[in-house]
Amino acid sequence: MFFGLSEEQEQFQDYVKKFLADNVTVNEIRKIANGEDEALAKEIYSGLINLGINALLVPEEHGGLGADLLSAVAVAQGLGSGVGPIPFAGAYVMAPIAINLAGSDEQKGKYLPQIVSNETKFGVGLSEYVAAREDAGIDLSAGKANGKALFVIDGDEADYFLLANKGGVLFLVDAKDKGIEITKLTSVDKTRSYLELNLKNVSAEILPESESNPEIAKKVLDAGRIIFAADSLGASESMIEKAVSYAKERKQFNRVIGSFQAVKHMCAEMASDLEPCYAMLWQAAHSFDHEPDEARLQACQAKSHISEVAKMVSKKATEVHGGMGFTDLLGLHYWFKRIGLNRQLLGGPELIREEAAEIQGFNQ
Amino acid sequence: MDLNYGAEYEDFRKDVQAFCKEYQGISFKSESNDNNMSDALNGSSAAKKSKKEVTRSEWQQILIEKGYIARAIPKEYGGYGGETDIIKSRIIATEFSKAKVPGGMGGQGIDMLVPTLLEWGSEEQKQKYIRPTLHGEMIWCQGYSEPNAGSDLASLQTKGELIDGNWVINGQKIWTSTAQYSQMMFCLVRTEPQAPKHSGISFILIPMDTPGIEIRPLVDMTLKAGFNEVFFDDVTVPEENIVAKRGEGWSVANSVLGHERGSLADPNATMNRLNTLINMMKEQTIDGRRLIDIPSYRDRLMQVQGKVMASQAHSLRLLSSKINPGQNVKLGGMIQKLVGTELRHELEGLAIDVLGEIGTLYEDSPYLKEDGSFQFTYMYFLGLIIGGGTNQIQKNIISERGLGMPKEPKVTEAS
Numbered sequence: 097m098f099f100g101l102s103e104e105q106e107q108f109q110d111y112v113k114k115f116l117a118d119n120v121t122v123n124e125i126r127k128i129a130n131g132e133d134e135a136l137a138k139e140i141y142s143g144l145i146n147l148g149i150n151a152l153l154v155p156e157e158h159g160g161l162g163a164d165l166l167s168a169v170a171v172a173q174g175l176g177s178g179v180g181p182i183p184f185a186g187a188y189v190m191a192p193i194a195i196n197l198a199g200s201d202e203q204k205g206k207y208l209p210q211i212v213s214n215e216t217k218f219g220v221g222l223s224e225y226v227a228a229r230e231d232a233g234i235d236l237s238a239g240k241a242n243g244k245a246l247f248v249i250d251g252d253e254a255d256y257f258l259l260a261n262k263g264g265v266l267f268l269v270d271a272k273d274k275g276i277e278i279t280k281l282t283s284v285d286k287t288r289s290y291l292e293l294n295l296k297n298v299s300a301e302i303l304p305e306s307e308s309n310p311e312i313a314k315k316v317l318d319a320g321r322i323i324f325a326a327d328s329l330g331a332s333e334s335m336i337e338k339a340v341s342y343a344k345e346r347k348q349f350n351r352v353i354g355s356f357q358a359v360k361h362m363c364a365e366m367a368s369d370l371e372p373c374y375a376m377l378w379q380a381a382h383s384f385d386h387e388p389d390e391a392r393l394q395a396c397q398a399k400s401h402i403s404e405v406a407k408m409v410s411k412k413a414t415e416v417h418g419g420m421g422f423t424d425l426l427g428l429h430y431w432f433k434r435i436g437l438n439r440q441l442l443g444g445p446e447l448i449r450e451e452a453a454e455i456q457g458f459n460q
Numbered sequence: 461m462d463l464n465y466g467a468e469y470e471d472f473r474k475d476v477q478a479f480c481k482e483y484q485g486i487s488f489k490s491e492s493n494d495n496n497m498s499d500a501l502n503g504s505s506a507a508k509k510s511k512k513e514v515t516r517s518e519w520q521q522i523l524i525e526k527g528y529i530a531r532a533i534p535k536e537y538g539g540y541g542g543e544t545d546i547i548k549s550r551i552i553a554t555e556f557s558k559a560k561v562p563g564g565m566g567g568q569g570i571d572m573l574v575p576t577l578l579e580w581g582s583e584e585q586k587q588k589y590i591r592p593t594l595h596g597e598m599i600w601c602q603g604y605s606e607p608n609a610g611s612d613l614a615s616l617q618t619k620g621e622l623i624d625g626n627w628v629i630n631g632q633k634i635w636t637s638t639a640q641y642s643q644m645m646f647c648l649v650r651t652e653p654q655a656p657k658h659s660g661i662s663f664i665l666i667p668m669d670t671p672g673i674e675i676r677p678l679v680d681m682t683l684k685a686g687f688n689e690v691f692f693d694d695v696t697v698p699e700e701n702i703v704a705k706r707g708e709g710w711s712v713a714n715s716v717l718g719h720e721r722g723s724l725a726d727p728n729a730t731m732n733r734l735n736t737l738i739n740m741m742k743e744q745t746i747d748g749r750r751l752i753d754i755p756s757y758r759d760r761l762m763q764v765q766g767k768v769m770a771s772q773a774h775s776l777r778l779l780s781s782k783i784n785p786g787q788n789v790k791l792g793g794m795i796q797k798l799v800g801t802e803l804r805h806e807l808e809g810l811a812i813d814v815l816g817e818i819g820t821l822y823e824d825s826p827y828l829k830e831d832g833s834f835q836f837t838y839m840y841f842l843g844l845i846i847g848g849g850t851n852q853i854q855k856n857i858i859s860e861r862g863l864g865m866p867k868e869p870k871v872t873e874a875s
Binding site for chain 1: 463464742755767798859862863864866
């Protein structure tokens with residue numbers, strides 16, 4: 097019996113953390129967030145792709161690493177801890193899982209190797225499948241997609257978009273299709289892209305298994321939620337480390353502020369609420385691949401619970417930094433905002449808890 | 461990640477399951493309402509009307525013979541004489557909890573004194589005290605806290621002087637649970653008044669029928685589980701009743717304090733209480749509507765469930781770190797008392813809120829649900845949040861030892 101990340105998974109996470117620590121300081125994050133240095137953004141992106149994070153979830157028969165979701169979670173924790181400004185949850189987790197579970201043999205043979213080579217990039221828009229805002233939503237009939245998809249993730253340089261209709265039918269559209277109008281949305285978190293798509297008679301390439309099996313869309317959703325939870329957990333871990341080390345240096349009243357119980361107790365509260373989240377997250381990822389009966393509930397609860405803890409951490413860690421925590425100069429807000437966006441993506445805590453209740457048959 | 465324990469352990473699990481099936485529904489002779497409440501605390505419940513009746517100490521004997529309790533305690537001291545096996549312990553705890561079969565007796569003697577004596581006691585002390593304690597024939601109370609020595613326990617002032625081969629003890633202890641039923645007390649006494657405060661304390665065993673001991677009940681807010689104050693007036697016990705050497709009492713006491721903290725909020729018990737709450741919310745109604753169908757109640761239930769699931773998973777990770785040397789769990793063990801007691805308090809409080817006015821009923825009132833155990837446990841866990849090292853002290857420990865933050869500077873006495 098062993099409960100935790102394997103040595104390999106920890107190592108992979110360390111590579112990601114080390115790459116970000118060495119190459120992406122707050123100054124770089126700021127430049128990328130402000131869109132001031134596209135060459136730098138590309139360099140960081142390709143540095144992380146060189147580590148192989150795109151190939152993780154692609155099966156070996158299609159040239160990928162054939163890893164399980166827990167390995168992707170290990171990476172996502174690393175990306176969250178350094179607010180890695182690259183696509184991941186959609187492009188390299190939800191897209192390969194969707195294509196692998198719902199695609200025809202031909203589609204798998206075509207797209208999965210292209211994910212490994214990173215020749216083809218996927219943006220993902222499942223927001224309307226979860227909860228449609230602003231009357232958005234996509235109609236699918238006779239192979240054509242019409243409507244609006246909001247809050248599409250990982251789509252900045254996408255060649256295709258993975259979308260779904262309300263019934264959970266998954267399909268791909270070509271980003272170059274003349275019927276697609278792409279608008280950038282601006283969120284508080286500028287480390288990741290956020291798009292609106294308006295579709296008029298766009299050719300939809302349906303992933304056929306998702307038509308007969310509505311569970312597949314839920315599975316893709318679970319994976320995305322677990323990855324956002326992992327990202328928030330990594331970001332929270334980092335915020336606590338920053339708060340603790342700031343509190344050990346900053347002096348007031350001739351003492352380091354970390355010697356005041358008011359400050360120490362905030363740090364202890366953050367750390368002790370976050371600590372059980374590691375196990376919860378890893379168990380959810382493990383169940384995703386190996387314990388199907390538990391998987392849906394655990395994915396929902398991990399996303400909602402970790403989102404709540406991360407929100408608390410993002411607030412308290414900022415407070416420990418005092419006025420500096422509030423400044424752009426320190427850049428702590430990139431972590432705060434990352435956690436804020438993760439919380440809402442693919443369903444905020446209240447919506448997901450309602451789903452968790454439904455899974456257990458509580459709300460009849 | 462590998463959540464399998466392996467074939468050997470799955471066989472062991474089957475044995476335990478068979479045992480639980482055989483004894484499902486047993487009850488204890490002379491059961492009182494107090495025992496129902498203690499079942500609520502640990503999330504188990506012996507059936508109230510049952511043909512299988514045993515005494516607590518008979519049950520204790522059965523469990524020792526199977527090796528389900530006192531597993532690693534040598535046979536010569538009355539234990540099972542096996543090896544420590546935390547996976548087996550986990551399986552036993554989980555299966556007993558699932559089947560709602562009552563576990564062995566707990567209490568200060570079994571949980572704290574026995575491990576202390578095994579580590580620090582003389583051979584005579586082990587021979588004399590461990591067996592009757594394990595079998596429930598010798599009940600112990602703990603004499604640590606004093607009116608002026610709470611969180612700052614090491615400032616305790618109960619005095620012990622060695623006079624003519626006897627310890628003569630004077631002073632007062634407080635928060636002493638079960639003092640009125642106990643045959644013995646293990647007590648921290650200041651025997652070296654000249655030494656620095658932590659090294660002037662000795663660990664002394666005191667028979668409770670010694671002349672000069674006065675016990676005054678100190679009723680807590682539940683009006684059920686009782687504390688006491690214990691007064692010592694020239695209480696005289698033989699010199700050999702000291703455990704370890706003079707002045708080593710602080711180290712002796714600390715070696716098992718961590719054990720107590722971990723045991724205050726067992727995740728199996730919390731899971732059972734969550735299930736009790738869920739069932740209750742499906743059965744009880746407001747205006748004919750099930751409580752669980754009311755969205756705000758349901759959302760709070762789901763929030764608590766998330767926390768319970770996190771702490772269950774966390775306990776698996778802690779287990780794993782004990783059997784896989786080198787696995788780093790960082791703050792893993794340190795947070796258990798803080799997180800576990802707060803969670804139980806929240807869970808029981810939710811049950812009261814969804815029951816509304818019914819949730820305030822107590823003792824023998826009509827309309828009581830679950831014997832009033834939600835109210836009792838809600839209050840009792842407030843006691844545990846304060847006791848066993850307050851949760852504020854826990855936060856000091858977590859921030860100082862876990863996060864490496866500096867201690868509060870010593871303040872010189874204000875004049």
